[in-house]
Amino acid sequence: MPVKSFLALLLIASCAALAKAGNPHIVLVMADDQGYGETGYYKHPVLKTPNLDAMAASGLRFDRFYAGAPVCSPTRASVLTGRANDRTGVESHGYALRLQEKTLASALRAAGYATGHFGKWHLDGIRGPGVPILADDPHGPGRFGFDRWLSVTNFFDIDPVMSRGGAFEEFRGDSSEIIVGEALKFIREQAAAGKPSFTVIWFGSPHSPFRASEADCEGFASLPPLSRRHYGELVAMDRSLGALRGGLREIGIAGQTLLWFNSDNGGLPKIEPGTVGSLRGFKGSLYEGGLRVPAIVEWPDEIKPRITEFPACTMDIFPTIAEIVDLPTEASLSVQDGISLRSLFAGEIGKRPKPIPFRHVGRSALIDNDYKFVRPDRRQQSGALYNLADDPSESEDLSELKPEIVKAMQAQLDGWSRSVDASASGKDYASGKLDAGHPEPRFWTEIDAYAPYFEAWRKRPEYRSRLQRR
Numbered sequence: 001m002p003v004k005s006f007l008a009l010l011l012i013a014s015c016a017a018l019a020k021a022g023n024p025h026i027v028l029v030m031a032d033d034q035g036y037g038e039t040g041y042y043k044h045p046v047l048k049t050p051n052l053d054a055m056a057a058s059g060l061r062f063d064r065f066y067a068g069a070p071v072c073s074p075t076r077a078s079v080l081t082g083r084a085n086d087r088t089g090v091e092s093h094g095y096a097l098r099l100q101e102k103t104l105a106s107a108l109r110a111a112g113y114a115t116g117h118f119g120k121w122h123l124d125g126i127r128g129p130g131v132p133i134l135a136d137d138p139h140g141p142g143r144f145g146f147d148r149w150l151s152v153t154n155f156f157d158i159d160p161v162m163s164r165g166g167a168f169e170e171f172r173g174d175s176s177e178i179i180v181g182e183a184l185k186f187i188r189e190q191a192a193a194g195k196p197s198f199t200v201i202w203f204g205s206p207h208s209p210f211r212a213s214e215a216d217c218e219g220f221a222s223l224p225p226l227s228r229r230h231y232g233e234l235v236a237m238d239r240s241l242g243a244l245r246g247g248l249r250e251i252g253i254a255g256q257t258l259l260w261f262n263s264d265n266g267g268l269p270k271i272e273p274g275t276v277g278s279l280r281g282f283k284g285s286l287y288e289g290g291l292r293v294p295a296i297v298e299w300p301d302e303i304k305p306r307i308t309e310f311p312a313c314t315m316d317i318f319p320t321i322a323e324i325v326d327l328p329t330e331a332s333l334s335v336q337d338g339i340s341l342r343s344l345f346a347g348e349i350g351k352r353p354k355p356i357p358f359r360h361v362g363r364s365a366l367i368d369n370d371y372k373f374v375r376p377d378r379r380q381q382s383g384a385l386y387n388l389a390d391d392p393s394e395s396e397d398l399s400e401l402k403p404e405i406v407k408a409m410q411a412q413l414d415g416w417s418r419s420v421d422a423s424a425s426g427k428d429y430a431s432g433k434l435d436a437g438h439p440e441p442r443f444w445t446e447i448d449a450y451a452p453y454f455e456a457w458r459k460r461p462e463y464r465s466r467l468q469r470r
Contacts, residue, residue, distance in 0.1 A: 023112070023196040023325060024299065025187065025257040028079065028317065029244070030200075031237060032072060032120060032155055032207040035267015036292045037277030038234060045273045046220060047231050051242035052296070055261065058305050059298030060345060064388075065262060066313040066367065069360050070283060070290035072264045073122045075314050076202070080104050080123075080144065082318030084337045086359045087423035094154075094441040096125030096139045100429045104318045105145030107331035108198040116186040117141040117149040118179040119202040120156065125439040126447070129462045130154035130204060134449050135166020139439070146200070150182050153444060156204035157211040157233075157462055168453075174213065175204050176233075176240040184247040191251050201244070206233040208268075209462065227272045245298075255301040258324070260317065262295035280394045286358055286365040286374055287394055303345050310348065311367055313356045316341050335419065335428045355409075357416045366413045373409040378417065381410055445470050 036042070040049040041056045068078025071093045074085030080103040081088050089098035097103075105115045120130060124139035130152035133140045141149035142165070150164045160178065161170045171178045183201050190197035212232025219235070220228040241261070248254040266289045267275025269282040281287030295312070297303060315338030322332060323340040339354050355368040364378040367388070374394075375383035384397040385406050399406050426434035444450050445466060454470075457463040 024302075025191070025197050025199075025248075025253050026108070026113075026321060027183075027187070027199045027201065027244070027248075027257060027259045029241070029259065029261045030076070030079070030202045031261075031263040031294075032203050032205060033265065033268055033283060034206055034234065034237075034263040034294065035275030035277075035282070036263075036279055036289065036294060038206075038267060038275050039294050042277060042294070046223070047234055048219070049234070049238040051238045051245065052261070052294070055241065055245065055259070055298050056296050058300065059259075059296050060303050060305075061307045062262075062295040062297075062312055063307060063309050064311045065293055065295030066291045066311070066356055066358075067263065067265045067293050068314040069358065070265050070285055071360070072120075074360065075264045076121075076123055077101075078314045078337075079317050082315050082322075082332055082336045082338045083423070084315065084357055084359060084420060086420045087335065087337075087428065089424075089438060090123065092361055094122065094125065094127035096439050096441075097123040097144065098434070098438055099139070099143060100426070100431075100435055101144075102331065102333050103144045104321060104332075105141075105198060105200070107145070107318075107322070107327050108325065109145050109147065110331065111325055111327060113196050113198045114186075114190040114193075115146045115148070115198045116183065117146040117151055117200045117202070118183045118186075119151060119175075119200075120154060120204050121149075121151045121202070122154050124153060125441050126153040126444050127441055128154065128443045128445065128466050129209075130156040130160070131444050131450060131453075131457075131463070132161055132163030132168045133166070134163070134447075136449075140166075148186055150179065152204070154204075155207035157209065158213070160204075160462075161457075161460070174216075174236040174240070176237040177243065179203070180240040180244045180247075184244065184251075187248070187253075188251050191253050202264075203237055203240075205237045206230050206268075211461070212236060223272055226270070230268070230271050258297065258299045258302075258321075260295075260297045262314065263293035266290035266293065278393050286360065286363050288372075288388070288392060291358065291365075297341075297345070299345065308344065308348065310341075310344055311352050311356060311369060312341055312344075313338060315356070333428050335423055355412060355416075357413065359417060359420055364413055364417060366409050366416070368409060368412070371405055371409065373406065373413060375413065383410070385409070 040053045068075040073093045077088045077090035210229035216235040217232035276289035279289035281289035319340040323342040358365040365374045370389040385399040386394045
């Protein structure tokens with residue numbers, strides 16, 4: 001065997017040994033607007049997802065997993081912080097994550113991990129179709145712990161223009177396959193160097209405006225054009241997941257890699273066939289269709305295949321990884337909304353000890369195992385109560401039949417909301433107050449640094465309509 005090949009194998013073997021010792025490679029993957037019903041393993045009527053199905057069959061499939069919020073930016077904030085979105089400054093889509101937040105990427109980098117972000121970011125307060133992130137963006141991935149990043153501000157599609165650490169690059173091909181390919185290069189490099197890696201892959205699919213290749217749309221010829229392209233995007237995304245899993249096996253680290261997949265919020269309306277199965281509501285709603293999402297954790301050396309009904313959420317990702325890697329307590333802010341799911345990986349653990357809370361643009365909800373309390377106006381005490389075990393479609397309001405449960409959940413929700421108000425005023429930070437200069441949401445067409453690109457970008461279909469509005 002050539003000396004170089006032998007040394008490469010030796011380095012990969014040493015990295016695998018390090019992963020087994022408590023530092024697994026970690027890959028977090030998130031779809032953009034994929035609904036709960038949009039998988040083959042949930043028997044969608046037209047969509048086939050063979051790679052997601054294979055992942056579900058070999059890992060821990062969550063049948064009750066929740067996004068941190070019913071829209072994308074808040075959920076992304078909850079993944080990186082373990083905290084509900086309103087604590088972090090990310091009130092809704094297009095809001096910036098506060099620089100005072102402690103992130104999972106920063107914590108893992110301090111623990112010796114190489115950190116990389118690939119794809120959609122949407123935590124820098126910039127709205128509109130995704131554009132490449134500026135090198136000096138004060139709220140870009142590099143400011144929150146990512147050593148390497150190939151990223152865009154928001155959703156992106158075929159033939160994207162992206163930013164590699166601030167340098168703009170044009171790519172050809174499907175966006176999901178592009179970022180998975182780039183992520184695998186990063187992971188392979190770290191494995192060869194004997195270093196554990198933390199990789200975040202945030203797809204732009206199947207978010208509108210729905211651009212997919214004709215080949216990927218072939219199986220949906222009978223559908224309306226938008227639905228056809230929507231499902232075409234999911235075909236390509238699923239294929240890229242197959243490439244990711246295959247790449248990890250090829251590198252030789254699949255067994256020692258914790259691969260976590262979920263969507264960022266519920267499915268979209270006006271897509272045929274439907275995106276949320278039998279659930280109520282869609283993206284933007286605090287009903288199950290807006291919050292419950294597909295989720296799978298695959299870690300071959302540690303997790304035996306099974307399905308769990310344990311209620312879990314994106315706020316659980318940080319504390320779970322913190323326990324696995326044994327991060328110090330100070331790596332995260334003291335006020336957390338998630339729990340560690342580490343023990344769930346080994347077997348069922350009974351009831352969830354801590355409710356899952358939600359607060360988004362004037363509404364709130366609380367899930368406590370089987371029961372869910374939904375408050376359409378969080379300024380009011382009234383709300384609806386559902387038993388999700390018996391009624392996952394939330395068709396029967398039990399609030400009048402079970403007033404004692406309503407009263408208890410109202411008190412829990414009120415106490416939690418007061419805690420969020422304290423966080424939002426800066427009480428969780430060392431200074432006890434908010435730093436000045438946190439940006440308000442704005443469109444990239446309002447940012448002078450992007451103006452030199454406007455003329456060329458008018459020719460790009462994803463930017464044309466936005467630039468015409470100026």
